[in-house]
Amino acid sequence: xxxxxxxxxxxxxxxxxxxxxxxxxxxxxxxxxxxxxxxxxxxxxxxxxxxxxxxxxxxxxxxxxxxxxxxxxxxxxxxxxxxxxxxxxxxxxxxxxxxxxxxxxxxxxxx
Amino acid sequence: xxxxxxxxxxxxxxxxxxxxxxxxxxxxxxxxxxxxxxxxxxxxxxxxxxxxxxxxxxxxxxxxxxxxxxxxxxxxxxxxxxxxxxxxxxxxxxxxxxxxxxxxxxxxxxxxx
Numbered sequence: 001x002x003x004x005x006x007x008x009x010x011x012x013x014x015x016x017x018x019x020x021x022x023x024x025x026x027x028x029x030x031x032x033x034x035x036x037x038x039x040x041x042x043x044x045x046x047x048x049x050x051x052x053x054x055x056x057x058x059x060x061x062x063x064x065x066x067x068x069x070x071x072x073x074x075x076x077x078x079x080x081x082x083x084x085x086x087x088x089x090x091x092x093x094x095x096x097x098x099x100x101x102x103x104x105x106x107x108x109x110x111x
Numbered sequence: 112x113x114x115x116x117x118x119x120x121x122x123x124x125x126x127x128x129x130x131x132x133x134x135x136x137x138x139x140x141x142x143x144x145x146x147x148x149x150x151x152x153x154x155x156x157x158x159x160x161x162x163x164x165x166x167x168x169x170x171x172x173x174x175x176x177x178x179x180x181x182x183x184x185x186x187x188x189x190x191x192x193x194x195x196x197x198x199x200x201x202x203x204x205x206x207x208x209x210x211x212x213x214x215x216x217x218x219x220x221x222x223x224x
Contacts, residue, residue: 004154033211040216040217042201042214042216043155043201043214044214045211045212048211092154098143098145098212099145100155100157100212102154102156103154104154105152105153105154
């Protein structure tokens with residue numbers, strides 16, 4: 001089984017819908033991250049959490065929210081999806097050493 | 112503030128040729144530097160990292176990178192490209208506390224048979 005699991009892997013939805021992307025990890029790391037990847041822009045940080053009680057905004061948090069339900073679970077929500085949120089979304093975890101471990105991504109399309 | 116610039120969004124090399132992917136960073140504090148690789152339909156995997164100590168860092172799959180402080184560079188090289196090296200490569204920087212990573216925009220490597 002993968003160390004960092006993202007569900008769903010693919011999602012197509014309509015403008016205005018609420019969407020939740022889920023991430024779970026078995027690495028025992030305290031730190032978890034959500035990124036979005038767009039062609040030519042690399043990865044941009046949406047939110048990050050250094051422990052269950054710690055939530056921080058990243059570079060592009062507008063339009064997104066997160067919940068850290070447990071050490072192993074970190075979910076990303078789009079409250080009212082819009083087409084420019086169409087992207088590839090990645091969850092990652094790390095320990096204090098800085099190496100981040102990524103899930104396989106969720107490809108989200110908003111029509 | 113930290114940032115990374117990757118020169119060349121696409122690089123093509125012949126199989127067996129040298130691979131050179133360029134990365135320059137900006138950091139107001141001593142940086143930690145990383146190279147990640149992304150294969151199609153997969154997440155990012157760590158190739159190598161520099162934190163402190165030896166400036167020439169060896170990674171997986173025959174890749175290596177050299178930290179050059181005077182040039183603020185961390186270029187990735189491999190002496191002989193293999194078809195399986197075709198992927199997208201990302202350079203990233205963080206501060207010494209290794210809090211957050213700042214990624215470059217990526218370089219897509221194509222290997223020509």
